[in-house]
Every structure is written in C-alpha cells, then in structure tokens.
Amino acid sequence: MYKHTIDNATCIAFISGDKKAFESIYCAFSKSLYRRILYLIKNPDDADEILHNIFIKIWTGREHIDPDNNLYAYFMQAANSMAIDQLRKNLRTQVVHDNISLFGEGRTALSVEDSYIGKEDWKILESAIEQLPPQRRLIFKLCKIEGKSYKEVSESLSISPATISNQLVLAMKFLRQFVKQHHKEILLYCLLFDYIGRR
Incomplete structure (x- = not known):
C-alpha cells in the first residue's frame, strides 16, 4: 500500500x-x-x-x-x-566477549596465570595467521577480523566472491591444523572466526 x-x-x-x-x-x-x-x-x-x-x-x-x-x-x-x-556486529561483539571471558580476561578476579595464557594463545594464533600466503592473509583479516562483507572485499581487491570464499576455506583449514599442534583452547578462536564475517 x-x-x-x-x-x-x-x-x-x-x-x-x-x-x-x-x-x-x-x-x-x-x-x-x-x-x-x-x-x-x-x-x-x-x-x-x-x-x-x-x-x-x-x-x-x-x-x-x-x-x-x-x-x-x-x-x-x-x-x-x-x-x-x-546483528552481525552484535554477534561478533558477544562472541568475542564470551571468548575473552572464557580465557579469563573478563573475570573480576583475574590471576596472572590466566591472563598470560590468554595472551599467549592469541599470539600463537596471530603467528599462524601471519604464515598464510599474502592475499589469503589479507582476505582473512578483512573478512574475519575487520568483519567486512564478501562484496566489500571483492570490490576492494577486484576479485570474485567465489575466490574470497575459497581463500577463507583454505585459511581456516590451515589454522585448524596449526592450532592442533599447540594449545587446544585456541580452537575456540577458530570457532569464533567461523561465526564472524559470513556473507
């Protein structure tokens, strides 16, 4: 009407x-x-x-x-x-908050050991991200960390959404394999990235 x-x-x-x-x-x-x-x-x-x-x-x-x-x-x-x-922004904020709390940084009574473990886990994951090929690393950071849509990244980098999707699948596969060799709790970050930036 x-x-x-x-x-x-x-x-x-x-x-x-x-x-x-x-x-x-x-x-x-x-x-x-x-x-x-x-x-x-x-x-x-x-x-x-x-x-x-x-x-x-x-x-x-x-x-x-x-x-x-x-x-x-x-x-x-x-x-x-x-x-x-x-909604996606709220989801990213909530999942990150829950994840940080799970690692101890959101607790009111935070032990030195808990804080150290959380920061060290993130450093390990960051080192894994830096080992990705340049374009794959850039796509991963734009979509999964900065929360940009496939369309935004596609226009910015002049590549197809299908290429972005394929690169993210390969990036997540590498990260899962990498973190299995380190701290098991880091897998929670991989689950977080699965939720963030889906378009």
Missing part, C-alpha cells in the same frame, strides 16, 4: 533534494520501517539509530534512486540490510 502513498512527483522531488518531499516520505515510511527493524534486532535503541541512518544514507545518495521503482521497497531493502549488519 505504501507505493501508492508516495506518488511519482513526490519521489522525483525527493531525489531533487526537496525537504518537504523528504518529510512526506519519512511520515509515510518510518513507522513501518521501525517495526521491521525492531522485529529483526529486538533492541529499541539500535532500531532508532538504524532508522535514522537509513534516511540519512538514502537522502545523501538519492541521486542513484530510480523514480520508476518502488521507493518503499528501496527503503525496506536498506532497513533489512542495515539491521542484518547490526
């Missing part, structure tokens, strides 16, 4: 930078978009921020909008994408 609420003239005015058209679109779409975002991420504060960012992002990039397309669908696609990105 929303595609009938915003007529083509309003859409064109929005693309041209008309602030009244922006307000009309905001009033027509914001409640529905907010409900969708909140349904996905279950956090009102995050939902408010994402809704705000959606309108800023689309407003600043409005010249790329095709006025003949369904504008509401365009906004909804942006809402879904940004909500999923936030």
Whole structure:
C-alpha cells in the first residue's frame, strides 16, 4: 500500500533534494520501517539509530534512486540490510566477549596465570595467521577480523566472491591444523572466526 502513498512527483522531488518531499516520505515510511527493524534486532535503541541512518544514507545518495521503482521497497531493502549488519556486529561483539571471558580476561578476579595464557594463545594464533600466503592473509583479516562483507572485499581487491570464499576455506583449514599442534583452547578462536564475517 505504501507505493501508492508516495506518488511519482513526490519521489522525483525527493531525489531533487526537496525537504518537504523528504518529510512526506519519512511520515509515510518510518513507522513501518521501525517495526521491521525492531522485529529483526529486538533492541529499541539500535532500531532508532538504524532508522535514522537509513534516511540519512538514502537522502545523501538519492541521486542513484530510480523514480520508476518502488521507493518503499528501496527503503525496506536498506532497513533489512542495515539491521542484518547490526546483528552481525552484535554477534561478533558477544562472541568475542564470551571468548575473552572464557580465557579469563573478563573475570573480576583475574590471576596472572590466566591472563598470560590468554595472551599467549592469541599470539600463537596471530603467528599462524601471519604464515598464510599474502592475499589469503589479507582476505582473512578483512573478512574475519575487520568483519567486512564478501562484496566489500571483492570490490576492494577486484576479485570474485567465489575466490574470497575459497581463500577463507583454505585459511581456516590451515589454522585448524596449526592450532592442533599447540594449545587446544585456541580452537575456540577458530570457532569464533567461523561465526564472524559470513556473507
């Protein structure tokens, strides 16, 4: 029903930078978009921020909008994408926090031995990452550590998403083999990387 609420003239005015058209679109779409975002991420504060960012992002990039397309669908696609990105960010944060706590650094009563073991385990894993071939190492760091999507890395490095996926599979295989020769707990980091950066 929303595609009938915003007529083509309003859409064109929005693309041209008309602030009244922006307000009309905001009033027509914001409640529905907010409900969708909140349904996905279950956090009102995050939902408010994402809704705000959606309108800023689309407003600043409005010249790329095709006025003949369904504008509401365009906004909804942006809402879904940004909500999923936030979910991935929250997952990375939570898994890292749980992993650090498991190694002892998140405890209120931290022993010197626990802290040393956690840091040493990470050093071992870092040394394994540095042994990857240059391109594979770069792809791994971008996707698994920095959390970039396959699309972002593909565009940045001018390689296909399939190549990225293959390189990550090979990287994870090497890391698992490497850590088996060291501390068993380091395998938890490999599980962490399996969760992070999946696209």
